[in-house]
Amino acid sequence: MDIESRGKLFIVGTGPGALAHITPAALDAINVSNIVVGFTTYVELIRKLLTGKEVITTSMTEEKKRVAIAIEKGIDGNVVSLVCGGDPGIYALAGLVLEMLSQYEGKGLEQLDVEVIAGVPALNSSASRLGAPLMHDFAAISLSDRLTPWELIEKRLSHAAEADFVICIYNPKSKGRKDHLARAINILMQYRAPKTPVGVVKGATRENESVVLTTLGSVPLDEVDMHTTLIVGNSNTYVYKGWMITPRGYRI
Ligand code: SAH
Numbered sequence: 001m002d003i004e005s006r007g008k009l010f011i012v013g014t015g016p017g018a019l020a021h022i023t024p025a026a027l028d029a030i031n032v033s034n035i036v037v038g039f040t041t042y043v044e045l046i047r048k049l050l051t052g053k054e055v056i057t058t059s060m061t062e063e064k065k066r067v068a069i070a071i072e073k074g075i076d077g078n079v080v081s082l083v084c085g086g087d088p089g090i091y092a093l094a095g096l097v098l099e100m101l102s103q104y105e106g107k108g109l110e111q112l113d114v115e116v117i118a119g120v121p122a123l124n125s126s127a128s129r130l131g132a133p134l135m136h137d138f139a140a141i142s143l144s145d146r147l148t149p150w151e152l153i154e155k156r157l158s159h160a161a162e163a164d165f166v167i168c169i170y171n172p173k174s175k176g177r178k179d180h181l182a183r184a185i186n187i188l189m190q191y192r193a194p195k196t197p198v199g200v201v202k203g204a205t206r207e208n209e210s211v212v213l214t215t216l217g218s219v220p221l222d223e224v225d226m227h228t229t230l231i232v233g234n235s236n237t238y239v240y241k242g243w244m245i246t247p248r249g250y251r252i
Helices: 024-032 040-045 063-075 094-104 122-130 150-162 180-189
Strands: 007-013 035-039 054-058 079-084 112-117 138-142 166-170 197-202 210-215 228-232 238-240 243-245
Touching: 007 024, 007 063, 007 094, 024 079, 024 112, 035 040, 035 063, 040 054, 040 079, 054 063, 063 079, 063 094, 063 112, 094 112, 122 166, 122 197, 122 210, 122 228, 138 150, 150 166, 150 180, 166 180
Parallel strands: 007 079, 007 112, 035 054, 035 079, 138 166
Antiparallel strands: 166 228, 197 210, 197 228, 238 243
16 A cells, blocks of 8 residues: 555544534544544534535444444545544543554554544533533543443542532433432432532533523433433532532632
8 A cells, every 4th residue: 555545534523513513623524534434313413514425324332333434444545534422532432443443453554544633522512501610620420331330430429529529420311221310419419418500401502402500409300311411510609690600719
């Protein structure tokens, strides 16, 4: 193979949903790609950008297959964008791609360039809808126990709560995990008052966006779905005129 036939794999974050929130760098990567690979939902959100491109979609649980296709198409000399919602390095595929690359040593890996393109993650898009809840130290915790033991998730919830981090809860619900959010909230309530502000943001920037400001003691569990992020305030977080605010510490 000569240098002309080198392949390129962009691992692209497409942001929270609306095209207005995708970065110019992500747009450029998708533009120059002849193949776009992604989970069906995220591909549909950027469908307008994909005219004339080969589009390969896989279902949500087929991450390894999706990544293998993207790497192999890149090794074949294509320019490939593997698209992920939000940021590709936050509960997404950038890590899996980099972990799987070693399997392609001696099988064309030398011909492939890889680049990670950041996107606006759900914790940022959700925070912006709520006001300024992430002004002080925070932790992100995913309630998905598909790849992480539930005991470890519980441990992280209690330690983050005890340390008074603002807590962003990702993957709060799926078909197989209906009661995880209730269990998580019970753990947080051991350390934080029921009146602690909680922002519940569903589908940030998308057509069906919903933003609810509530408290830890009254989170509307039935309204939370797999496109929702919750932001639980720390002990200083408060609400003023509909804004969720975590003080940085300025004297005002
Ligand atoms: N890489 C993504 C996260 C993927 S995990 C990122 O950086 O944001 C999927 C979880 O992200 C969902 O269960 C939900 O908790 C959150 N999420 C993704 N898009 C969202 C959106 N538009 N609004 C609110 N939460 C979202």
